Amino acid sequence: MYKLIQYNDSNKILQVVDIEGVVTVQGDYVEWSQGSIDGLKGSFIIIESEDEFKAGDTVGDSTIAKDLKGTMKPADLKQENAELKAKISELEAKNLSTDESLISLYEMMMGV
16 A cells, blocks of 8 residues: 655645555646546655555654656657557567468478
8 A cells, every 4th residue: 555645845744645556657647547636745655565654653764765656647648659569569570470481381381
């Protein structure tokens, strides 16, 4: 389970949101399987933790260092599309090669 922890300049926790599932972060917008938050102001972290955090507590530097936001970027769809097209081309070429081999084998067997 992930926790989104928003905190102020003195590291005082303003809010905690429990998050499950796949999480993506784009600037001040956070999206996950069951919801999203847009327009987050100030500092926030997303950590993987079962520990209890509540508003008013202080978040320590060691907890802030565990922030996972940088690993939760949305997928680059243009890059994924290019990779998929390359894979399709590769598979089509293999399929054509297999077809040609089968035809050659058939011709050999039939004495053509």
